[in-house]
Amino acid sequence: MVKMNKQILRGVLMLTYLAIIGVLLFLVSSLYSFLNTGADRSKMLHTEVKKVEQYLPKVTWKNDGNEGRKISQQKINAVENDYLDAWYVKQIAYKTNTRVGIEDYFTKSARENIYNILDYNKLKNTSIDATTLEHNLDIEFFSEDGQLIVLKDSSALEYKKVFKDEKIILEATEVSTYRYVLLLEDGFWRIRHVVKEASEKFKDSSQKNPISFTNIKGINYYPQATPWDMYGDKFDINIIKNDFRIIKKAGLNSIRIFVPYEDFGKADVKFEKLEKLKKVLDTALTEDLKVVITLFDFYGNYDVLDWTLNQRHAEKIVATFKDHQAILAWDVKNEPNLDFNSRGKENVTAWLDFMIILIKAIDKKHPVTIGWSNTRSATILKDKVDVVSFHYYEDLAELENEYLKLKEEIKDKPIILQEFGLSSYGGFWRPFVGSEEKQANYYKEVQKIMTENSIPFMSWTLYDFDVVPKEVLGRLPWRTNPQKKFGFITSSGKKKLSYKYISNE
Structure with missing residues (x-):
């Protein structure tokens, strides 16, 4: 019994000794590592x-x-x-x-x-x-x-x-x-x-850049399978080429596309994203389509200390493509007035103002515009942009009056109806509200108004979508489901009744 107790004691002492040695070795190695590593500021x-x-x-x-x-x-x-x-x-x-x-x-x-x-x-x-x-x-x-x-x-x-x-x-x-x-x-x-x-x-010395033509018959474009993710892993220029041929054959001459801010790398714009955008522009040029590029999709901060990062983003893209023959205009931001309540109107407009100045300093040929969500905001910075762009999803009966009032206030610049459309969705979340027939009648009436008033236009959008990312409208089905059905073509590739009125020809 005494012999066993001595063995136990000897074992405990040995383990204690090994533990102490282990701790000392760890401390020495940590000190050595610290002394041989430059200070991380x-x-x-x-x-x-x-x-x-x-x-x-x-x-x-x-x-x-x-x-x-x-x-x-x-x-x-x-x-x-x-x-x-x-x-x-x-x-x-x-x-x-x-x-x-x-x-x-x-x-x-x-x-x-x-x-x-x-x-x-x-x-x-x-x-x-x-x-x-x-x-x-x-x-x-x-x-x-x-x-x-x-x-x-x-x-x-x-x-x-x-x-x-x-x-x-x-x-x-x-x-x-x-x-x-x-x-x-x-x-x-x-x-x-x-x-x-x-x-x-500071004195803004930016020059005016007139638009090359105003007979714009265009459409906002995303590939059917990758809406709001046009330059992601599923990027396929052959699909885009086929879509551009459909657009051209339909009698349209221009498209509006979007550059997602974070996806492109924010201030450090990714080379592979620029390469994909170049392929899109090259394809548009081949198919004789002009392109409006919207620069800051999925961005909504506007904080003053973010400005230098934002400017490096715009600078890289504009400098890279300012001489590309497919470019029709630069659109600074899609519907920035929707951020007025959350970010402050003064913050948003000041940010837009400086972005316009930057873009014009780099590209002295192509016009700059802003995609306002309605006619009420379209007069903001009207003296700074070269083209006034507005979107219209409100009462169709008021479209002509709204446009004429805007034209009365802005007499020296082209005014483009940059987004408009009607969903054909009439399912559970909006029963009896939408249908292909109602959508077709909507476009028939819109084309009549635009023809009588010579309004340049870009409709929303070529395809119905199977999925609308939560970042666009959230997850609520009564918001996302109608958004899926704005296209002239179904997600399976069938032309809807509205396709007849995709252009005013």
Whole structure:
């Protein structure tokens, strides 16, 4: 018995010893790993700016040399990254009246001024929602010891809104020139001093881009099997080619297609998505169809700090296809007025305004429009767009009057009925409401109105759909089922009675 107790004790001691050794080895290996790994700034900082592309204003560098020592491209990139991150965290601070991140991008003396502004704004219940859209940078001096840089930022484009008691009291767009002194501390460039040397109100110099023709007889297009997912894994250009031939044979000359914001990669537009869009445009050109591209489908944030990401998205697509012969016009956003209640009319219209300016700066040939959901909103930004577009799903008896009133207010630009249609659905959720006969009569009457008033049009849509994604209208069957039956052709490929009135020929 005594011998057995000794064996048990010996076993317990051995296990305890092994456990202690295991813990020590783990601690030593963890310390070794830490000492041999570079510091991850995203973990050092509260803001984690480096982890996600959150702020991408357009940046150009003046490359004419500088006083002091030569600077490498790697260091220029580091300066740019830290400089833009400093702008970003400062804007977050002014928006939220918190100090998070300021210490990481500004030296002690520089952040005192920022803290004073934050304290004052917090006391007065004031906040600033701002962004910069463009920076033109020039390193004027780089010290011999590599620790100090004098940076000039010319014609920096800034947009800001000032709120007091949660109500906007100021909205301004300025072009400003700054000089910064940056110090290298802990391996990162921090702002030591800043002087705002000049500032003036931004002036929009965008030119008008007339539309190439107004005899538009078009249709909004999605492939039958992949509505709202035209560029996904089931993309098939042969199906699209066949559909375009159907559209052309029906007497139509144009289509409207949509670019889903997130699916295309948001700010970092995916190459494979651009390739698919190119195939669509090339096919449209082959079939002699003009194309209206809607740029921001499934986007609805409009937050000021999102603007730089949105602009990189539009910039990439417009720059890639601005010379494509199939392009008829750019449509900034589909029915943005539906976001007025949730996002604020001022936020949405300001976002649209800057998108128009950006697109026109890149493409100086093709017109820009906005797909408003009704005639009441169609006059918004009428002086900025080249073509006024509206949708109409309301009382057909009022269509002509609504159009004529809009035409009376907008006399110098084409007006397009960009979306209209009637569902043939008459099932359980809408018994006796819809039918193929009623849909055909609707289009017959619409075509009569459009012919008498020479209204350019793009109907909704070529096919009935088997599935409507929940992202479009949610899951409620009394909303999604009618949406499935707006087509001129059934999901099985049979032409409906309305097909006779797909064009006014």
